[in-house]
Amino acid sequence: MSAPAPDMIPGRVPHRQARWYRALAVVAALLIALMIGVTCIDVFGRYLLNRPFGGAYELTQMLLAALVFVALPLTTADGGHVEVDLALHMFSRRVQVLMGRLAGLVSAAALAYFAWRLAVIGLDQWHEGTRSASLMLPMAPLAFLAAISCAVSSLILILPRDEVAA
Amino acid sequence: MTISLIAFAILLAMVFVRIPIAFAMAIVGGVGFAILRGWAPAGAMVGNAVFETGLNYSLSVVPLFIFMGNVLAGSGIAQGLFSAADRVFGRMRGGLAMATVLSCGGFSAVCGSSLATAATMSKVAMPSMRRFGYSDSLATGSIAAGGTLGILIPPSVVLIIFGLLTEADIGKLFLAGIIPGIVGIIGYLVAVMVAVRLKPELAPKVGEVMPMTRQDAISVAAVLALFAFIMIGIYGGLFTPIEAAGMGAFAALIIAGLTGGLTRPALWAAFLDSATASAMIFAIIIGAEIFSNFVTFAGLPDSLSQIVEGLGLSAWTVLLLIVLIYLVLGCFLESLSMILLTVPVFYPVISNLDFGLAVLADPDAVLIWFAIIVVVVTEISLITPPIGMNVFVLRSVLPDVTLGTIFRGVFVFWVADIFRLALIIGVPALSLWLVT
Amino acid sequence: EELIMSSWLPPKHPIVVNAFKPWAEAVEKATDGRVTVRIMGKPLGSPPAHFDMARDGVADITYGLHSFTEDDRFNRARLGQFSFLGDDAIANSKAYWKIYGGTLNAAEEHKGTHLLGLFMHGPGLLHNNKRKIETVADMKGLKIRVPGGYVADLVGALGATPLFMSSPEVYEKLSRGVIDGVAFTYEAMTAFNLVDDIKYSMTVPGGIYNTTWFFVINEAKWNALSDEDRAAIEALSGEAFAERVGQAWNDADSAAKAEIGDKVDFYQASPEIVAALKAKAGELEQKWSDSLGQGYDGAAALAEFRKETGVNLE
Ligand code: NA
Ligand code: NA
Numbered sequence: 001m002s003a004p005a006p007d008m009i010p011g012r013v014p015h016r017q018a019r020w021y022r023a024l025a026v027v028a029a030l031l032i033a034l035m036i037g038v039t040c041i042d043v044f045g046r047y048l049l050n051r052p053f054g055g056a057y058e059l060t061q062m063l064l065a066a067l068v069f070v071a072l073p074l075t076t077a078d079g080g081h082v083e084v085d086l087a088l089h090m091f092s093r094r095v096q097v098l099m100g101r102l103a104g105l106v107s108a109a110a111l112a113y114f115a116w117r118l119a120v121i122g123l124d125q126w127h128e129g130t131r132s133a134s135l136m137l138p139m140a141p142l143a144f145l146a147a148i149s150c151a152v153s154s155l156i157l158i159l160p161r162d163e164v165a166a
Numbered sequence: 167m168t169i170s171l172i173a174f175a176i177l178l179a180m181v182f183v184r185i186p187i188a189f190a191m192a193i194v195g196g197v198g199f200a201i202l203r204g205w206a207p208a209g210a211m212v213g214n215a216v217f218e219t220g221l222n223y224s225l226s227v228v229p230l231f232i233f234m235g236n237v238l239a240g241s242g243i244a245q246g247l248f249s250a251a252d253r254v255f256g257r258m259r260g261g262l263a264m265a266t267v268l269s270c271g272g273f274s275a276v277c278g279s280s281l282a283t284a285a286t287m288s289k290v291a292m293p294s295m296r297r298f299g300y301s302d303s304l305a306t307g308s309i310a311a312g313g314t315l316g317i318l319i320p321p322s323v324v325l326i327i328f329g330l331l332t333e334a335d336i337g338k339l340f341l342a343g344i345i346p347g348i349v350g351i352i353g354y355l356v357a358v359m360v361a362v363r364l365k366p367e368l369a370p371k372v373g374e375v376m377p378m379t380r381q382d383a384i385s386v387a388a389v390l391a392l393f394a395f396i397m398i399g400i401y402g403g404l405f406t407p408i409e410a411a412g413m414g415a416f417a418a419l420i421i422a423g424l425t426g427g428l429t430r431p432a433l434w435a436a437f438l439d440s441a442t443a444s445a446m447i448f449a450i451i452i453g454a455e456i457f458s459n460f461v462t463f464a465g466l467p468d469s470l471s472q473i474v475e476g477l478g479l480s481a482w483t484v485l486l487l488i489v490l491i492y493l494v495l496g497c498f499l500e501s502l503s504m505i506l507l508t509v510p511v512f513y514p515v516i517s518n519l520d521f522g523l524a525v526l527a528d529p530d531a532v533l534i535w536f537a538i539i540v541v542v543v544t545e546i547s548l549i550t551p552p553i554g555m556n557v558f559v560l561r562s563v564l565p566d567v568t569l570g571t572i573f574r575g576v577f578v579f580w581v582a583d584i585f586r587l588a589l590i591i592g593v594p595a596l597s598l599w600l601v602t
Numbered sequence: 603e604e605l606i607m608s609s610w611l612p613p614k615h616p617i618v619v620n621a622f623k624p625w626a627e628a629v630e631k632a633t634d635g636r637v638t639v640r641i642m643g644k645p646l647g648s649p650p651a652h653f654d655m656a657r658d659g660v661a662d663i664t665y666g667l668h669s670f671t672e673d674d675r676f677n678r679a680r681l682g683q684f685s686f687l688g689d690d691a692i693a694n695s696k697a698y699w700k701i702y703g704g705t706l707n708a709a710e711e712h713k714g715t716h717l718l719g720l721f722m723h724g725p726g727l728l729h730n731n732k733r734k735i736e737t738v739a740d741m742k743g744l745k746i747r748v749p750g751g752y753v754a755d756l757v758g759a760l761g762a763t764p765l766f767m768s769s770p771e772v773y774e775k776l777s778r779g780v781i782d783g784v785a786f787t788y789e790a791m792t793a794f795n796l797v798d799d800i801k802y803s804m805t806v807p808g809g810i811y812n813t814t815w816f817f818v819i820n821e822a823k824w825n826a827l828s829d830e831d832r833a834a835i836e837a838l839s840g841e842a843f844a845e846r847v848g849q850a851w852n853d854a855d856s857a858a859k860a861e862i863g864d865k866v867d868f869y870q871a872s873p874e875i876v877a878a879l880k881a882k883a884g885e886l887e888q889k890w891s892d893s894l895g896q897g898y899d900g901a902a903a904l905a906e907f908r909k910e911t912g913v914n915l916e
């Protein structure tokens with residue numbers, strides 16, 4: 001398991017200083033803040049002003065999807081996906097490195113496949129004009145965001161470490 | 167049935183060569199589906215699973231409950247809880263470990279995740295226990311075990327996911343977790359007492375208690391206030407359990423602002439960590455969704471129900487078998503994937519059983535009781551080798567402690583958990599008393 | 603041949619128990635066991651994905667609501683989502699199959715699949731726990747959960763605040779006073795456990811809203827069946843299925859009414875309310891009819907629908 005230590009200070013790990021990482025992290029933080037904001041506007045609005053926020057449900061859904069896919073490359077770059085390295089100690093260092101590389105490639109293949117399927121969904125929704133039921137927001141951009149997120153995450157796993165940190 | 171078992175075996179093999187569990191599940195599930203049904207349908211199924219999981223409204227609690235806990239952790243409230251708990255037990259042998267357990271329970275009341283609870287409390291409790299010469303095994307064991315309470319004592323991301331899978335009332339699930347959670351704290355306290363009685367060298371007698379500062383008192387008050395805010399909000403009808411996550415996160419920010427403990431870097435870290443932890447959890451949920459679509463398609467739930475019916479076992483035997491399966495699976499599977507993969511399979515089996523108890527006459531009551539049993543076995547899985555996520559968290563926070571040491575330290579707590587599990591199965595009223 | 607059916611409603615839902623399962627059994631019987639239908643205990647995707655799932659072959663057979671998401675592909679399907687369409691689910695469903703399935707060429711809006719059925723449920727009512735709505739002024743300020751854009755426009759025009767949320771959320775929000783009311787069927791009142799939180803239910807002749815459903819099979823899978831089997835299944839589908847599922851909805855409504863008894867005050871909408879609804883509804887119907895473009899006359903289709911179900915708008 002290589003989840004990042006929760007107290008990790010940004011900047012201590014090279015890739016966390018990379019411009020792309022910081023930019024995505026800022027967007028992710030904004031999305032969390034917006035999710036909190038939407039709930040607050042809805043709940044306070046309904047009691048204090050007697051004006052509930054009709055789009056809260058849908059906006060929360062879409063913000064959540066955006067957050068998950070914006071954060072996916074961050075988690076991937078951190079090596080933050082849950083993995084088990086218990087059996088590793090039984091192998092030599094070289095084999096360990098090889099297994100790590102292999103696991104990275106297999107994961108990258110899965111993510112690339114996700115990206116392709118999400119792009120297909122995005123194109124579908126683009127042509128059919130799929131919109132959310134109440135706010136009438138188009139769904140296709142969200143699917144494209146998800147596709148790009150998976151593609152980027154896949155690349156991160158294929159590229160050598162120092163390029164990711166660049 | 168056979169094909170599902172083969173798939174499980176391949177899944178485990180992939181996990182053991184270090185392929186992240188999320189992608190291993192997605193690959194085995196997707197390829198399995200393609201073999202049974204063709205590549206085009208499998209591709210469509212996978213795409214849907216990835217996209218729709220991101221859009222799942224109820225899962226909005228995942229980032230927000232985690233953020234709430236992170237904000238409080240970042241503002242030094244966990245330290246205050248620990249110092250306050252130390253006032254209660256400090257003069258006893260093993261007092262610091264007991265304080266750890268109690269403050270883990272306290273932090274669980276404002277944190278929805280076990281991993282976050284363990285990670286937070288390790289940074290607070292571990293330095294003190296080391297300073298006073300506690301053995302690493304008892305110190306880490308108490309944190310790893312205490313941290314598991316995070317998903318039983320409300321709020322709880324796992325209980326919400328259980329509610330999602332079974333359409334159970336999340337408000338009732340939260341209430342149901344409280345008493346078993348307190349039983350868990352008591353069990354762990356007893357476990358510490360027994361451990362230090364058997365092996366006094368685990369924990370030297372400290373004899374002095376840390377001074378209780380004003381800051382500590384504020385921390386305790388803050389945790390109580392936030393827990394009360396969430397509970398009153400949910401049960402007083404001000405907001406739904408899902409909305410409680412957003413409101414709780416907002417309240418945590420206010421509290422952090424009032425106590426003044428949250429620095430800007432800590433706030434930034436709280437945001438960043440909540441985002442990355444959420445992506446990690448969603449990747450697992452997506453993988454599990456794909457895998458369980460395959461298993462459903464292969465007919466595992468149906469054949470399992472038929473086998474159980476065919477054997478004509480009593481309801482209690484079936485339940486014990488399921489618990490046994492959970493304990494075994496809990497050794498190997500990561501906790502969230504375990505719930506996502508098994509609850510849809512076992513829930514239909516359980517819901518058709520008659521346990522012959524008045525308290526379980528209502529199917530909803532059976533469901534809630536089963537939820538608590540599932541959460542407790544999941545807590546156990548978090549500290550069972552070889553794959554015990556809480557133990558992994560501790561090792562990543564404390565790289566100089568070996569896995570073996572932590573697992574050894576966890577053993578007494580594991581025994582306490584087995585007693586608790588038996589108690590919760592034998593006395594359903596423990597789970598149902600607050601609900602009815 | 604085993605056909606896989608993905609079902610997202612709870613396994614004990616009346617139309618699963620009384621329409622889809624009996625239909626599956628009837629198919630097996632009519633084809634002498636050559637074609638069987640396995641209904642999955644757990645859906646293979648989210649409810650809104652179910653049309654695409656049949657089209658893409660994730661499952662062979664699916665059902666769902668046309669209004670799950672807003673898009674352009676089921677535009678003509680909205681025929682069945684307006685007010686004043688009929689109080690009997692069988693008549694509604696038969697008319698819907700006949701007119702949307704016929705004149706309005708539903709098959710074209712369901713490309714990639716073969717239609718097994720098109721149907722509607724019983725009349726939608728307006729439930730609330732604040733007051734008996736007798737004048738338009740009574741609607742002012744009520745927070746009403748609505749199932750879609752049309753009803754939202756309708757109640758919004760009368761001064762209420764429309765809100766959107768998933769059906770299971772309604773119980774949480776209604777019992778907490780987040781919303782004051784909901785546009786739902788009789789059946790939904792008991793299915794979602796709302797009876798204790800509703801005081802007044804206003805009926806509108808022909809229903810204030812309805813929802814429209816598709817029941818489809820993957821096109822390639824359908825074409826691969828033998829002519830004999832297809833004929834046998836056709837005989838159980840379309841109008842025959844409209845009858846079957848309409849009966850299931852009617853029975854569910856009756857059971858709900860019996861269970862509710864006098865715990866809720868059911869009353870007819872006043873002439874003033876009906877007139878106000880009609881004015882706004884007419885506007886929205888016209889807008890929809892205009893949007894259909896060349897070759898489809900929405901207004902005529904609605905008139906024909908009402909003639910079939912015996913609703914007199916005058
Ligand atoms: Na908790
Ligand atoms: Na384990």
